[in-house]
Amino acid sequence: MRGLRIKRLIDIIGSLIGLTISSPLIIIISIIIYLTMGKPIFFRQV
Numbered sequence: 001m002r003g004l005r006i007k008r009l010i011d012i013i014g015s016l017i018g019l020t021i022s023s024p025l026i027i028i029i030s031i032i033i034y035l036t037m038g039k040p041i042f043f044r045q046v
Contacts, residue, residue, distance in 0.1 A: 030041050 033041050
């Protein structure tokens with residue numbers, strides 16, 4: 001049981017670090033897409 005708690009803690013910390021690092025990149029890419037292609041940024045299938 002203790003090993004599962006440690007694994008979960010490592011998973012949560014790793015995901016928070018990953019989101020922190022990738023968030024600025026995603027925002028920059030979204031701005032570039034908006035400036036070059038216009039709206040919408042995300043694909044929406046009707």
